[in-house]
Amino acid sequence: MVSSLLPRAPYLASSIPKSTASTPLRRPPCMSSTSAVPAAASAAAATGEASQPRKLPVLLFDVMDTVVRDPFYNHIPAFFQFSTSLSVWLGSLCSPNRMSMKELLESKHPTAWSEFEMGLIDENELAKKFFNDGRSFDLEGLKASMVKAYEYIDGVEDILFHLKQNDYEVHAFTNYPVWYQLVEEKLKLSKYLSWTFCSCTVGKRKPSPDFYLHAVDHLHVDPANCIFIDDRMTNIEAALGVGMVGLHFKNAEMLKKDLCSLGVEFAPVHEGEIQVQ
Structure with a gap:
């Protein structure tokens, strides 16, 4: 059981216990796999159409030093x-x-x-x-x-690819100026995620709680159904403070294990399927 996922409790990705035969990992009660989208449900009610389920959790990725290597420190x-x-x-x-x-x-x-x-x-x-x-x-x-x-951090593009294949909703949640467009032009992150929450367009920065609450309001989702991934613990703690689930990014291998332990599904790569480069 993933007891370390209680909101507001300090959480490190590496603290997730490994599954055993007697104590299998289970999805936290707050993280159901599907949910009706409030906005879509309202629209459906108006037109008489059935609402479509929304696959949860929603994933919010920091970009610099979580998805893309930050050139600031070395270059x-x-x-x-x-x-x-x-x-x-x-x-x-x-x-x-x-x-x-x-x-x-x-x-x-x-x-x-x-x-x-x-x-x-x-x-x-x-x-x-x-x-x-x-x-x-x-x-x-x-x-x-x-x-x-600018370049992808080793192994992260593969994770994003599989999340995309499995129909998860993935958004950037980043402190970055309008130059995020330069990142997009080179690496085409929009193949895998939406540049929904950039500080330059929202006018807020991590770790301000207002930035996280803005994301929750915009997405019409319970914060407990959001997984926030960042390389900085200060930003993780801010996410926990508003009730999100937080993963402290260290490397792609650990991130994939942590996501799997939370019940996030990774579509298998079928024979003949094109691999990301």
């Missing part, structure tokens, strides 16, 4: 090159004189990126505010270096 410090002029910073992917993460964190504006993530400023304003001292840099070069670095 962005390497991008900024110190030139001979103290007032000018040039973009480079191959310069030996690279900024360290410590230097980047100390020199960047404390709120500019979060403002950009929430859609409060556009990328031109970001370029003006990115550094505390207002130094300029190659914005287009920065975007290009990020696009080059």
Whole structure:
């Protein structure tokens, strides 16, 4: 029995006990496999049609460092090159004189990126505010270096593929600016999930409870029927605080085991079926 899934209780993915012959894993009472969609049910009542069942749970995925490798920690410090002029910073992917993460964190504006993530400023304003001292840099070069670095985390695309095959409702739930469109252009995440909850379009960021409650309201679903997956425990705790189920992402193998232990079904890959690359 998965006793660690009680809402509001601190929960780590690795804490799920393994199934045994005498104590098989069971779906928590709150996580029924199907449910009528309230909005659809209302529409059906108006037209006299039978409502369609909704497959539960709904899955909410963080994107950066859960589905896609975040370039910020390894590639962005390497991008900024110190030139001979103290007032000018040039973009480079191959310069030996690279900024360290410590230097980047100390020199960047404390709120500019979060403002950009929430859609409060556009990328031109970001370029003006990115550094505390207002130094300029190659914005287009920065975007290009990020696009080059975007890639699926090993094994996660396969999980998304099987969730899609099994008709689960999957949504992005991410703190990211309008540049999420660059991620989509390169990796085509929309094959597997909807970009429904991006901080730049909703105007809220994790771990604000309002962001999670907005998702619940938008989806017309009980929070206990939402599984939220994120690599940051702070965000998991916020999800638990509103009654969602939380999974702390560490790697794809553990995530698949954890989802299976919650009763999430994975469609088998039939002979001849095309594998994701």
